[in-house]
Amino acid sequence: MADQDIAEDLHQRAMALHDEGDEEQALELYHRALELDYARPTTHYNIGLIHKYRREWAVSQRHNQIAVELNPEDEAANWNLAIAATALQDWRTARDVWQRLGVAIDAGDSPIEQDFGQTPVRLNPEQGGEVVWARRIDPVRARILNIPYADSGHCYGDIVLHDGASVGQREVDGRTYPVFNVLELFQPSPHSTYEAELQVTGEADVQALLERLDARGIAAEDWSRSVRILCKHCSEGTAHEDHEHQETPFDEQQPARLIAVAGPDEAAIREALTSWEDGSRRLVSLDCVLDANDLE
Known part of the structure; x- marks a missing residue:
């Protein structure tokens, strides 16, 4: 032979x-x-x-x-x-x-940082994998736009290296986006992750806080409304906005709300939250659940 x-x-x-x-x-x-x-x-x-x-x-x-x-x-x-x-x-x-491969990138020795649009990426795919949105800065790197759960080990603003082949899809406003598995953390962000428990009278209170934080350049998400859990089969398939595994809709009359906040300065975050308080709405607690300094 x-x-x-x-x-x-x-x-x-x-x-x-x-x-x-x-x-x-x-x-x-x-x-x-x-x-x-x-x-x-x-x-x-x-x-x-x-x-x-x-x-x-x-x-x-x-x-x-x-x-x-x-x-x-x-x-x-x-x-x-x-x-x-x-x-x-x-x-x-x-x-x-x-x-x-025909990608519009110039020759050279410098790092690539362009805008290749938004895409969902799956963090820690071997352990189930939380899917968050990110902005691609080259064909295989993206900057995280959501605030991931602390147990993911990732923070808002992290740059991650992701695979080239998609595993699953997400459909938003009639458009389908491929989901890419993250391979590793490429560059950590300086933004720690905080959980803020609020007592509110309604949706307007939460919106007022989110607008206040945004005006100060502080990232925040209403985790009481924005998070949904998908089974593995659907996570790696096509998940729609009206996905059947979506969590029970949050009762807007319920006074407790959980807000995720990301930033490098806890004092600035706390000041923004306390300045939002009045007689009918208040900050119950603010906890740093993932310190970016611990990930460096």
């Missing part, structure tokens, strides 16, 4: 092992295949893929680079090369790949 045939057999066995979750044995067989036939773009790609999801970026970049050199038209290898290069802040390689 020719070396190329043996290498192909090893490659197929490695793929089966990878599908079964045995990455170490799969990598061993992939590398044995390369010893017999080094010019195998699919084998280099598969090795790079395993190291991508391990966040072992230098190895992933090296094998995806070889895969692209052997097969420049391989779109998946090009995307994974760009993801690894971005993670390593190798901006020249990333820019070169995006240009090759």
Whole structure:
């Protein structure tokens, strides 16, 4: 049997092992295949893929680079090369790949920061994954626009590195948006996450507070109304605004409301909240549930 045939057999066995979750044995067989036939773009790609999801970026970049050199038209290898290069802040390689793929990005060595529109991203996809909205600043990085739950380990304003292939969709105002899984935190924001419990007389009180915070450049969300829980199947499919797993609508007559607030200055947040109080509405408590300084 020719070396190329043996290498192909090893490659197929490695793929089966990878599908079964045995990455170490799969990598061993992939590398044995390369010893017999080094010019195998699919084998280099598969090795790079395993190291991508391990966040072992230098190895992933090296094998995806070889895969692209052997097969420049391989779109998946090009995307994974760009993801690894971005993670390593190798901006020249990333820019070169995006240009090759027809993305409107100039050549150069500087970080990429453009406006590629808003998109939902899934934080910590291996643990279920909270989906939040973010603004893409390049094809695989986005700045978080929502205030995530504290247990996500992410804050408002974080820049995250996300995958190139979408997993699920969200439909808003008749438009469908792809959901991208976050691979890792790229750059932490300075904004800590706070939970403010309020006692209010109605929706107008909450709106007045949100407007006051916005005027002072402080991000806030009414978690009592804006958060909904989706099952895994629907989260990774197409979730609509009227999704059947949406939480019970909040009773506007209920006096207690939970507001999420994000910012670098607790004193400024507390001052804005207390200045909003009057005889009928008040701040019950303000707790820092995720300190951005602890994540640096």
